[in-house]
Amino acid sequence: xxxxxxxxxxRVLKTGQSMTLLCAQDMNHEYMYWYRQDPGMGLRLIxxxxxxxxxxxxxxxxxxxxxxxxxxxxxxxxxxAAPSQTSVYFCASRTGDDTGELFFGEGSRLTVL
Amino acid sequence: GxxxxxxxxxxxxxxxxxxxxxxxxxxxxxxxFWYQQHxxxxxxxxxxxxxxxxxxxxxxxSFLSRSKGYSYLLLKELQMKDSAxxxxxxxxxxxxxxxxxxxxxxxxx
Numbered sequence: 001x002x003x004x005x006x007x008x009x010x011r012v013l014k015t016g017q018s019m020t021l022l023c024a025q026d027m028n029h030e031y032m033y034w035y036r037q038d039p040g041m042g043l044r045l046i047x048x049x050x051x052x053x054x055x056x057x058x059x060x061x062x063x064x065x066x067x068x069x070x071x072x073x074x075x076x077x078x079x080x081a082a083p084s085q086t087s088v089y090f091c092a093s094r095t096g097d098d099t100g101e102l103f104f105g106e107g108s109r110l111t112v113l
Numbered sequence: 114g115x116x117x118x119x120x121x122x123x124x125x126x127x128x129x130x131x132x133x134x135x136x137x138x139x140x141x142x143x144x145x146f147w148y149q150q151h152x153x154x155x156x157x158x159x160x161x162x163x164x165x166x167x168x169x170x171x172x173x174x175s176f177l178s179r180s181k182g183y184s185y186l187l188l189k190e191l192q193m194k195d196s197a198x199x200x201x202x203x204x205x206x207x208x209x210x211x212x213x214x215x216x217x218x219x220x221x222x
């Protein structure tokens with residue numbers, strides 16, 4: 001069972017470069033989320049999606065864009081990376097039930113120099 | 114604003130019992146989750162409480178008091194593998210998850 005898969009796992013970028021993180025889930029979940037996790041802080045929601053073709057802003061959306069063209073995939077893009085975006089990024093998904101547990105990917109560690 | 118408070122770090126002894134507290138102030142309440150996160154890994158689901166009371170699941174139990182905005186996670190018969198961070202998260206009135214910063218639990222032999 002693959003569950004939630006994130007690629008890449010690690011990436012080093014220079015300031016101003018762009019990149020895309022891919023999240024894929026094989027559980028037919030409606031809801032998908034992108035979080036970032038920084039030391040001493042809770043998980044912070046960047047963007048989320050409640051279904052194919054929909055996206056919405058979370059708590060810290062600036063500097064990021066997302067797309068959900070297919071139900072199983074949720075892409076997170078950084079158009080012009082900044083050192084403040086150095087973080088661990090987690091993708092998560094759950095069923096359409098708002099009380100359902102989140103299933104997380106393994107995380108992607110991004111360093112912006 | 115919305116806020117979830119947990120102790121930053123706790124230390125306990127192998128074989129003992131530890132209680133990790135979580136207090137919350139959110140706009141509405143639609144359930145509280147506890148997740149476990151080992152260093153360098155993803156969070157994994159432990160428990161979900163939406164009604165007052167105690168939910169027991171093996172060595173782990175979770176308690177909720179909605180009137181007090183309070184929950185705790187109780188870990189019994191501690192094992193070295195329980196060394197991890199424990200994250201409290203509350204679903205608010207818009208069904209958004211609000212996360213605490215997590216409690217790092219250190220288990221000593």
